[in-house]
Amino acid sequence: MTKKFEELLEELRLVMRKIEDPETGLDESIELYEKGAALIRQCEEVLTKAELKITELGAEEM
Secondary structure, three states: OOOOHHHHHHHHHHHHHHHHOOOOOHHHHHHHHHHHHHHHHHHHHHHHHHHHHHHHHHHHHO
8 A cells, every 4th residue: 555645754754753862772763764764765756756647737738
């Protein structure tokens, strides 16, 4: 199941909060950083698909 952009963004916000928490250890922070990087890639993919769709729709109207 593909997550919606808003869900990915919220998950990324949670990851960032955990990384910024002084109670989070180094090893966990590294894991969270990797997870955050993956979430950013997923967000970029969703945005790219949306941009292509908007471009297609704009071209159809001409």
